[in-house]
Amino acid sequence: MMMPDRRRAVLTGLGAVSCLGAGAEAHWAGLLAGGAAPREVDLPYMNMRARRMYLTPPSAIPADPGTHAGIPLGPAPRMAVAAAREALADAGIGRGDTVRIPVVMGVEMGNASVQEEQRGAGGTPPWTPLAVTAAVVAEAVGSRAGTAGLGNACAAGGYALGVALDVIRAGEADVVLVGGAEGITRVGMAGFDRIRVTDPYGCRPFARDRAGTVFADGAAFAVLESAAHAASRGARPYAELGAAAWSCDAYHHPTAPEPDAVQLVRAMRNALADAGVRPEQVGCVLPHATGTPVNDAVESRALHRVFGDSSGRPPVFALKALIGHTSGAAGMFACLTAALIASRARIPANAPLDQDPECDVWLPQDGPVPLNRPAVLVNSCATGGVNASFVLSRVGDPA
């Protein structure tokens, strides 16, 4: 039975600031052009082995807002405001219509860079909570409907999307502004460097010589809206968010996935079932694929279990090879990319790689390929064994 339109949710606006520049169009153009390259982080005391990130160009980082509640704001909340405003404008929602729109955000390290900057200058900064970003965005766009801050590490953005869907389906709001944003953090980079899961050179998911992930900064936002509300105001959706399923490995190791990927497979299958999509209707997969040796191999096996070994398995687009790992924002960058793929019926080429035979997934590298089936499956995972899988489906003709 078809779900009623008030419970169906569609994406009607997108916004982004990343290493590919400012704007969702710059993001798409950057992906088609082959993505960005990592650079050395220009901060003092980068006393660690892997010091590169996929960095947002300074020209794309707005100067405002400079403070909120008296607290200085680093680049991450400022990029979030820019991406949120772009998503609202893209959806055709003006400032006078934002009062009742909740802001849901995936943020883990948030505003940490401000305190790190002060410590690096020899200061003793007072502690202030890191996850201020949703409040900054709510203030900037004129929302008074309440916020939600989700911090599931590198899957925070994926979980934010699921919470936004729950809000729509519960009838708490017709429209939700949902996003993720993260900045540069010395502590974050050093911590992952210490446990040897970062690559000093580049992010190479599924490559034979991959050596870990490479982080990135940026912000990605979407306007999620009930299908009925979007239709009532004539908004043109990029895609339908058919489902967002969650699971947890409950595995004893804090930073490694459960080797058999039982729970990741369950999340993917539940997402497909909830969306009413069969595996053979999936035309593209955006995996979590961080470039971490163990994780990519485990996710490859999980994809095999969901899609089988046949020639009908869908193309995989490893986004992080082109923009790095935006940690808490990664799930929303994947959502934004999947929405663009669905609406344009085109999948950008993967970064060239010498593929690891242990990661037997189909990675088209010779140029963009068409999206030949209606659905896109996205995985967003994190330390702690948390898994979020969601399904976007094409709506109408390609834009």
Next chain:
Amino acid sequence: MNAPVRVRVLGLGMIAPGALRPARALEPPVEPFPDWFDTEALLPGRGYRKLPPACRYLLAAARSALDDTGTWFAGLSPQDRAAVIGGNNAGAALQDDFDRTVIATGAADLSPARVPYMALSMFGGRLAPEHGLQALVLTTNSPAVAGLEAVQTAARALAAGRATAVLAGAVEDRPAPVQGGGSAHDLGAAVLVCVPEGVSVAGERAYGHCSVRGAFVGAAGGVPETSDVLDPLWKELLADGRPVARIDAVLDDSPAGAAVAGWLTARAGDRAVTILTRPPGSGSLAPLRRVVGRMAAGTAERAVVLAVSAHGHVSIADVLPGTAGVP
């Protein structure tokens, strides 16, 4: 718009200095004293002593809440068990220490065992292997309101069928002295074992029901603007005609806190009002501690627990102990 869904609360756990059981949650917070948290007594077993203190507080609070619930939770499939945990400052001191270590000597001197806890979400995440939680484990982190936000998020997840039971809670530790030190209001952990409204479990008691509404009043304050935002929520909350006997407000002296205090003064009427004022930037445990205390008080009085952040977040918990007034 639909009203927020309620959860039914089957178990409570509370860990704070001088308040190691839910019945003491309403007592004034006390400064931590030596050995206030006895790891061997509260977390018997191996492997706990090396965990960050806040992680131990949360594990102990969850264990206490599940002991309070009885055997029902353990009989659930792991795929039906979940946790949503709020926090702001549990990793504050650790982050400061890590950054100073990197600055002084480099990443190689960080403790690999503690590295995962630079992410606040790992504190709640540690519950997953401990109690076999495979439905979902999620961290909420909005300043000051994350504990109440955890109950709100848990209620949504239960309503969406994502889990059968959720451990909803908050965990906090005080920032290091060099970071300002925080306050005793936000040291420890609280956990509520939640199931969907209307679900009763044979042989298990229920403490009552709880729902949480959220709003954003902005950081600048201003009573008229705050009233525009909060009056509709207040009206909606009172629409069922059941009397609210008590209001607990957890505020700070920020403009947003002052504006909500002013709004509350005009709305409180003859209700018993308790106002706790903390420094801006305090954590998210204090409001949830009030919810636990009201649930455990043994009265049927309806209570409202309200939390405000300096950043402009507002959460309002509607606490219905016992079965009073629940349809």
